[in-house]
Amino acid sequence: MTDEKNLDLKRQKHILKVLKFLQEGGDFTRASILVNKSKNMRIKSASIKGHPLNTLYAENDAIEDLINNQLLPDLKKWQQSGENSLLLNRIKDELVKLHKINRHYKRKENSLFSFLIKYNLITERTTSSLWELDDKIRETIKIAQEAVNSTPQDDKYVIEAKIEKAAHEVMQMIFVENTIFLPILGMLLTPEDWYTIKQDELEIGYTLINNPTSWMPTKSEIDASNWEHDQVQLTDEFKKEYNNFLKCYLSLDDEINGKADEIQVLNGAENYPVGESESSPDLLFEDLKDTVVKMEIGSLSLKEIPAIFNVLPIDLTFVDKYDRVKWFSNTDRVFPRTRSVIGRPVIRCHPPKSIDKVLKILDDFHNGYADSQDFWVNVHGRMIYMCFYAVRDNEDNYLGCLETVQDITNFKNIIGEKTLENQDKFKK
Amino acid sequence: MTDEKNLDLKRQKHILKVLKFLQEGGDFTRASILVNKSKNMRIKSASIKGHPLNTLYAENDAIEDLINNQLLPDLKKWQQSGENSLLLNRIKDELVKLHKINRHYKRKENSLFSFLIKYNLITERTTSSLWELDDKIRETIKIAQEAVNSTPQDDKYVIEAKIEKAAHEVMQMIFVENTIFLPILGMLLTPEDWYTIKQDELEIGYTLINNPTSWMPTKSEIDASNWEHDQVQLTDEFKKEYNNFLKCYLSLDDEINGKADEIQVLNGAENYPVGESESSPDLLFEDLKDTVVKMEIGSLSLKEIPAIFNVLPIDLTFVDKYDRVKWFSNTDRVFPRTRSVIGRPVIRCHPPKSIDKVLKILDDFHNGYADSQDFWVNVHGRMIYMCFYAVRDNEDNYLGCLETVQDITNFKNIIGEKTLENQDKFKK
Structure with missing residues (x-):
């Protein structure tokens, strides 16, 4: 061995x-021995600058520092002082900073959870339950922010209680991440997995830390890991206990968490590999870039097709007939999209509260009740137009759903005509 | 034989x-013997309802009827009458009808000329010269329309002269088409060629006739033609005389019509087959629809790729690195696009007066001076946004130019937000 x-x-x-401690109602604030032991057992990668695991721990350290050395002390001082608007403003700023935890959570939901699926540790449905936990913490932070910004101002004790609740919940999640979630990822994931996660990071951004240095695995790391990875297995006892814990921790209902539900939701295709490198169950065709594909009218080479998708002024995402994310275009996207969602059920890439609405759209497409559904939102002053289209072949068989996202802000100001003939007057 | x-x-x-007659300055209005003989020698297809050749002759008959039995008699009556506004309005209507010849000409320019190229009868540059002839006739009709609609009204004799000029030029073109152009096409083209033309027709529409019945070649027609077609050759004498005639008829300048010019314009690739069925010089890959292609992020099957292009809310056309039309998406297009332009130099798919401006855009893309160029126009009350993009691979090699055409009218009226949450209030 x-x-x-x-x-x-x-x-x-x-x-x-740790799981046993939590299940028995142990209070994480009095578990420093468990935390420290976990810290001492961290895998080597966790100490490599730029490695995503190092980044995740660093973010948790930064959040802990914000809460324990800034937010809570300031809160205490404010509580004991009179009407100190200087302190109150500092607390407001600190809550704005705490809110940035959103990015750390987004990376879990849109990137890290995929790998618990990939290694069969949890079900797809459980990822939504874990996401719901994050959403609850987000909500608690929002409630604290609303309280501190209320006019007329809420009672001081009410504000204090709400901020303390937010701080406590965030700290509890950090405890769970540092002692359970991140150590498990450390054991399971290969250097290639971490490299996918590294690319995902750049899409979403970071919480309270500077952008980490670049990192990618070396060839020898990949080779060594391939050898080691075959040897590493989570024990059956571990898997069983972990799932028992999740069931209790997430209050999961056996009934609706059953396999049957999972399959119905996906409209088939149980075994569908996760992650870009695995791709899809069909034949894979990779290296003949000069191959020309006959299209309906004319033809395109396998080099031209992705290049065309990349210059399109629309971000595209394709969800296949099994309702799994199969592809997205490599444009500079309006909404970030992470590589590790490839192969995931599309409903698991949405906040749990939106799942029913997404399913309704897909069901209408599958059943032929609808062919498209559009939405539009304001994002940082830009008007963003989104549309979902049912994609069918010429025999009307459903192939999947195409999501388009387009910034249409500039179209609002277009007037008159600009043609080949009068274009010169538009030159800057 | x-x-x-x-x-x-x-x-x-x-x-x-006929060519000799014209070159010797013969007046087509006194050439009824030539016309009738040509009519008696028409190939069998010309009498098949729905066959594009039948349609082309039928349109010319309809235009002739409009000119000889309506426009010119009405013009004569109006000239001899006093201020007869009833007659004048009829003449205006008849000129509006004559203007519809635009569609007949568009079909020549965007569809039929491709086949003179395919069978090496004329050069690409000559197609632009032929297009210019059509444009001159269009201009003459426009001038006649302006005269008849002028306020204060132009002198009656001026109006009469302008209308007669337009009528004469149209009739002369009909003579050339009926006795030269259409008989040549009849001899050269295969049933498959005509079927491509039939599909092109539906994109552009017809001049002064009802939509013809559907038509497609039968298997036995195709087989018989393949056998016959190998035997049919235009004689060398014919080709030589025909080109001499064109040189004189189109006042072609040997200097700028040379091969060298042609190649420079195209940035290479002299021998590039025309027409969808021929596709491009690379390897062709046709029947493995379930084959999955690894894309930059995720993968797509060869069945999904064209289906995605077809639901996109943007019409796409791709011009390859040789500046030839290689592909366009099979959407319900804002601007009609004909299948037979596949393989043609893109500048030959534009009115001759725009060629320099199109070349400038392409040159800037080739040289890396620009990455995109946009335009917008009003079409029947819709705001249409077009953009040309330089398509490059990840090593920045130029692969071609993508043209996008999008109807952005509805974007102008979008306000507020429509989301998964508030979508119900938008239901009709």
Whole structure:
């Protein structure tokens, strides 16, 4: 047995201890021994600058620092002082900073959870339950912000209670991440997985830390990992205990969490690999870039097709007939999109509260009740137009759903005509 | 020698007679014997309802009828009458009808000329010269319309002269088409060619006739034609005389019509097959619709790619790195696009007066001076936004130019937000 495998067994044992502690109602604020032991057992990657695991721990450290060394002390001072608007403004700023945890959570939801699926640790439905937990914390922070900004001002004790609740919930999540979630990822993921996550990071951004240095695995790291990875297995005991914990922690209902529900939601195709490198169940055709494909009218080479998608002024995402994200175009997107959602059920890429509405759209497409559905929103002063289209072949078989996202702000100001003939008067 | 081949030789001989007649300054209005003989020698397809050749002759008959039995008699009556506004209005209507010749000409320019290229009868540059002839006739009709609508009204004799000039030019073109152009097409084109033309027709529409019945070649027609077609050849004498005639008829300048110019314009790739069925010089990959292509992020099957292009709310046309039309999407297009332009130099798909401006855009893309160029126009009350994009691969090599055409009228009226949450209030 290698040292690394030995260490992994110890890590699993420690995680099980943490799970037991939490299930027995242990208060994480009095669990510094567990936290420290977990810290001492971190895998090597966690200390490599730029490695996503290092980044995740660094963000949690920054949030902890914000809460313990700024927000809570300022709150205490404010509570004991009279009407101190200087302190109150500082607290407001600190809550704005705390709100930035949104990006850390988005990376979990749109990137990291995919790998718990990839390694069969949790079900797709559980990812939505985990997302719901994040949403609850987001909501608590929002409530604290509303309280601190209320006019007339809420009672001081009410404000204090709301801020403390937000701080407590964030800290509890950090405890769970640092002692359970991140150590599990550390054991399971390959250097290639982490590289996908690194690319996902750049789409979403970071919480309270500077942009980390670049990182990508070396060839030898990949080779070494391939060898090690085959040896590393989570023990059956670990998997069982972990799932018991989740069931209790997330108050999961056995009934609706069953396999049957999962399959119905997906309209088939149970075994569908996750992650770009795995792609889809069909034949894969990769290296003949000069190959020309006969299109309905004319033809395009396999080099031209992605290049055309990339210059289009519309961001495209394709969800296949199994309602799984199959492809998105590599444009500078209005809304960030992470590579690790490839292969995931599209409903699991939406906040849990939107799932029913997304399913309704897809069902109408599957059943032929609708062919498109549009939306528009304001994003930082830009008017963004989105549309979902049912994609069908010429025999009207449903192939999937295309999502388009387009910034139409400039179209609002277009007047008159600009043609080949009068174009010169538009030159700047 | 088959009867058909024998007949073709007779047809060529007759066309040469017509060319000689015209070159010697013969007046087509006194050439009814030539016209009738040509009519008696028409190939069988010309009498099949729905066949594009039948349609082309039928349109010319309808235009002739408009001119000889309505426009010119009304003009004569109006000239001899006093201020007869009833007659004048009829003449105005008849000129509006004559203006519809635009569609007949568009079909020549965007569809029929491609086949003279395909069978090496004329050069690409000559197609632009032929297009210019059509444009001159369009202009003459426009001038006649302006005269008849002028306030204060132009002198009666001026109006009469302008209308007669337009009528004369149109009639002369009909003579050339009926005795030269259409008989040549009749000899050269295969049933498959005509089927492509039939599809092109539906894009552009017809002049002064009801929509013809549907038509497509039968398998036996295609087989028979393949056999016959191999036998039919235009004689060398015919080709030489025809080109001499064109040189004189179009006042072509040897200097700028040379091969060198042609190649420079195209940035290479002399031998590039025309027409959808021929596609491009690379390997062609046709029947593996379930094949999945690895894209930059995720993957798509060869069935999904064209289906995605077809639901996009933007009409796409791709011009390859040789500046030839390689592909366009099969959407319900804002601007009609004909299948037979596939493989043609893109500048030959534009009115001759725009060629320089199109070349400037392409040159800037080739040289890396620009990445996009947009235009917008009003079409029947709709705001149409067009953009040309330089398409490059990830190593920045120029792959071609993408043209997008989008109806943005509805974007102008979009206000507020429509989201998954508030969508119900938008239901009709």
